[in-house]
Amino acid sequence: MYLISPRNFVRLTHDEWTKNFDACSEAIEGGTIFLIYGNAALTEIYEKFIRPRYESGKHSYFGPNPPDLHRSQAIQKALFSSVKSTTPLFVDAYVRLRHTRGNGGFVGPHIDCYEDLPQNSLNCWVSFSNLEAGEAIQFLPAHHYKAGENLSGHFKSGVYLDKSNRLLPTKSVQNDARSHKIGPCEYFVFNSGRTVHCSPFFVKRDRVTCDQRIFKQASVEDANFGELMNYYALPDIDRFNKSMDAERVLKDLWGTYADKYDFPICHFLSKTSASTRSQLDIAEEVGLDSGLLFRQNIRQPFDLDHQLIRKWLTQSSKCVSLRIRLLDHALVKDQSILLCDELMSLPPENPTKMYGKIMPILFPYSSPNHLNENTRTSFSSDSKNILRFMNWLKVGPGKVLPSPIKSRLNKLFSFILFKKLHPQVTHGY
Numbered sequence: 001m002y003l004i005s006p007r008n009f010v011r012l013t014h015d016e017w018t019k020n021f022d023a024c025s026e027a028i029e030g031g032t033i034f035l036i037y038g039n040a041a042l043t044e045i046y047e048k049f050i051r052p053r054y055e056s057g058k059h060s061y062f063g064p065n066p067p068d069l070h071r072s073q074a075i076q077k078a079l080f081s082s083v084k085s086t087t088p089l090f091v092d093a094y095v096r097l098r099h100t101r102g103n104g105g106f107v108g109p110h111i112d113c114y115e116d117l118p119q120n121s122l123n124c125w126v127s128f129s130n131l132e133a134g135e136a137i138q139f140l141p142a143h144h145y146k147a148g149e150n151l152s153g154h155f156k157s158g159v160y161l162d163k164s165n166r167l168l169p170t171k172s173v174q175n176d177a178r179s180h181k182i183g184p185c186e187y188f189v190f191n192s193g194r195t196v197h198c199s200p201f202f203v204k205r206d207r208v209t210c211d212q213r214i215f216k217q218a219s220v221e222d223a224n225f226g227e228l229m230n231y232y233a234l235p236d237i238d239r240f241n242k243s244m245d246a247e248r249v250l251k252d253l254w255g256t257y258a259d260k261y262d263f264p265i266c267h268f269l270s271k272t273s274a275s276t277r278s279q280l281d282i283a284e285e286v287g288l289d290s291g292l293l294f295r296q297n298i299r300q301p302f303d304l305d306h307q308l309i310r311k312w313l314t315q316s317s318k319c320v321s322l323r324i325r326l327l328d329h330a331l332v333k334d335q336s337i338l339l340c341d342e343l344m345s346l347p348p349e350n351p352t353k354m355y356g357k358i359m360p361i362l363f364p365y366s367s368p369n370h371l372n373e374n375t376r377t378s379f380s381s382d383s384k385n386i387l388r389f390m391n392w393l394k395v396g397p398g399k400v401l402p403s404p405i406k407s408r409l410n411k412l413f414s415f416i417l418f419k420k421l422h423p424q425v426t427h428g429y
Contacts (some may be wrong), residue, residue, distance in 0.1 A: 001113070001119065001147055001148060001194065002147075002194065003111065003142035003145065003147050003194050003195070003196065004028070004029065004030075004031055004142065004190075004191055004194050004195045005031050005141045005142045005195075005196075006031055006033055006139040006140070006141070006178050006190070006195065007030065007031030007032060008031070008032055008033070009032075009033050009034075009035055009180045010027070010032055010033070010034050010035070011034075011035045011036075011037065012024070012034055012035070012036055012037075013036070013037060013038040014036055014037070014038050014039040014040075014042075015038070015082075017034060017036050017189065018082040018083045018084065019084070021083050021084060021085050022085050022086060022087070024189070025085075025122065025216065028122065028189065028190060028191050029191065033139060033180075033188055033189070033190045033195075034188065034189040034190075035180055035182065035186060035187075035188055035189075036124075036186060036187050036188075036189060037183070037185075037186045039078060039079070039185060039187075041077065041078035041081075042075070042078040042079065042126070042185045042187075043184075043185045044078075045069075045074055045075060045078055046128055046184060046185050049066075049068065049069065049074075050097075050128045050208060051128075054099070054128075054208055059099050061097075062097050062098060062099030062208060063097065063098075063099075064094070064095065064096065064097075065094065065095045065246075066095060066097055069095050069097065070093070070094075070095045070246050071240065071242050071244075071245060071246055072240060072241070072242050073091075073093065073237060073240035073246065075095060075097075075126070075210060075212055076091050076092075076093070076095075076212055076237060076240075077237055077240075079124050079126075079187075079212055079214075080212075080214055080234060080237065081237060083214070083234065085216065087216045087217065087218050088216070088217040088233065088234075089214055089215070089216060089217070089233070089234040090214065090215050090217055090223070090231040090232060090233055090234065091212075091213075091214050091231060091232055091233075091234055091237060092212060092213040092214070092215075092227070092230060092231050093230050093231065093232060093240075093246050093250055094227075094230055095210070095212070096210055096211050096212070097208070097209075097210045098208065098209050098210065099206065099207075099208050100203060100206065100207050100208075100209065101203075101206050106159070106166070106167045106168060106169060106198070106199055106200075106201065107167075107198055107199040108155075108156030108157075108158060108159035108167065108169070108198055108349075109140050109144045109145055109156055109157065109158045109159070109173060109196050109197070109198045110145070110151070110156060110196070110197070110198065111145055111192070111193060111194055111195065111196055111197075112192040112193045112213075113193040113194060113225070114150045114151060114152045114319075115152055116152075116225060116226025116227045116291040117192070117193060117213065117225060117226075117227055118193050118213075118215040118222060118223075118225045118227075118228075119193040119194055119222065119225075120191070120193060120215050120216045120217075120218065120222050121191065121192050121193040121213045121214075121215045122189055122190070122191060122192075122213065122214050122215065122216070123188075123189070123190055123191070123192035123211055123212070123213050124187045124188070124189050124211065124212050124213070124214075125137050125187055125188040125189075125190070125192075125209065125210075125211045126185070126186075126187040126209060126210040126211065126212070127182045127183065127184060127185075127186055127187065127207070127208075127209050128184050128185065128207075128208040128209065128210065129184060129205075129206070129207040129208050129209070130182075130183055130184060131181060131182050131183075131207055132181050132204075133179040133180050133181050134179070134200060134201065134202065134204075135200050135203050135204060135205075135207060136179045136180065136181070136182050136188075136200060137179060137188060137197055137198075137199065137200065137209075138177040138178070138179050138197060138198050138199070138200060138201070139177065139178050139179060139190065139195060139196070139197050140158075140173065140176055140177055140178075140196040140197065140198065141176055141196070142196060144157065144158055144173065144176065144196045145157070145196045149318060150315070150316040150318065150319040150322075151318055151319070152316075152319050152320065152321040152322070153319065153320030153321035153322075153324065153348060153349050153350070153354070154318050154319065154320045154346060154347065154348065154349060155347035155348060155349055155422070155425055156349065158170050158172065158173035158198075159173075159425075160425060160426055160427055160428040161415070161418075161419065161425050161426050162426075162428070165415045168201075168428060169198070169201050170427075170428050170429055171428070171429065172429065173198070174201060177198070177201075179200075192211075192213065193215075214234070215231070220262055220263060220264070223261070223263045223264075223265075224263065224264050224265070224287065224288070224289045224292070225289055225291060225292070226289055226290070226291020226292055226294070226295065227291070228263070228265060228289075228292060229250070229254055229265065229292070229295065230250065232249075232250060232253050233253075233257070236253055239252075239253065258270065264286045264287050264288045264289070264292070265288065265292050267286040268282055268283060268286050268288050268292070268293075268296075271285075271286075272296070277300065279293070279296070279298065279300075280302060280303075280306045280308050280309070281308075283308060284307070284308040290312050290322060290325075294325050294329075298329060301329050301330060301331040302326070302329040302330065302331060303331045303335075304326060304329075304330055304331065304335040304338075304339070305335070309326070313342075318346060320343065320346050320348050320349065320354060323339050323342055323343050323346075324343070324353075324354060324357055326339055327339055327340070327357060327358070327361065333361075336361045337361060337362070340358040340361050340362055343358055344358070344421065347418070347421075347422040347424075347425055348418070351414040351415055351417070351418040352410060352411045352414040352415075355390065355414045355417060355418075356394075356410060356414070359387070359390055359391055359394055360394070362387065362391075363387070363388075363391035363394075380420070382420060383417060383420045383421060386413050386416055386417040386420065387417065389413055390410060390413050390414070390417070393406055393409055393410055393413075394410075
């Protein structure tokens, strides 16, 4: 897979961008990042929905899919309604409206194609605040992410844990990152599927941002990614007219897309409507993306020895997210334990989430003697003691502790275990 390194920033008006969409898309492939300004419709949304709530302190509005913006797709319409292209375009219906307080959490270098998003995804990263270059999204050269390595859920390179368990960027990431100052209602446009990017290193103040994606469907393979069914064809954008919830509109649209498009998910759905027993066989036959498979209504456990599962695990040897998903579908307990052993050897991006997931499998009962043999022999005694204590919090006397205390202790000991098993995560070179 070809990764894109950022080369230059070019300012364009919204009208120039939409009229020259295909030419701009080609420039993005070459490393240009566009900074778009002068979007009147987006400014109207800012004045009507964003600024009043921010200034009144109603910050609970800022989060995934605010009902009014999600139902109307107002931000998507402001960004994409006037776009013209010779290639079919699909719009992400999900609204990512974020309020980040000063010194917010750091997200390490990543590319979106390994987060269930498309490779040919053009991301409009919108700021609703005045931001200096250091406070905006950061773009990195391609060498900061190994091409072909699916690191979804895996601890990212260029990141380390400090003594307070905060994720921080290494000096090499800070030195190589590029960005640009940006004003309210302006936005960067870049290929987030294949351009390495990360969050700001040190945000000085509160900020409100939003990122919305559109992808170019030049081939059948372009439409084979986990979040596909949350996208809709650009000509259908006016179907979102507030008369019904966005999820209902999407469901209705995909009822017609199944017959209209030659996508792997369409073939999969047409062949699995009568039975779920052969889902893996059909997924292999049509070449279905693993993320799309897991979003189906799977009623039966999987045999993890199936050749498709083995293929996915082999191709994604460092993918934590895939293994955590498979834990929910393992046919027999031994398969779950083998997955847990693999997960214990991988450094996770979110230790609390991962260790919390595998603890009931490693410790099916309160006794620590049920620790499986591989784990028993692979890790030091202090690591196993931490596992035992975490299990005690979940199924032993720890159940009498107040929930907030249990939660804090689980987080604390998850990070202690993480550092014991993977000491390299504390190096901030």
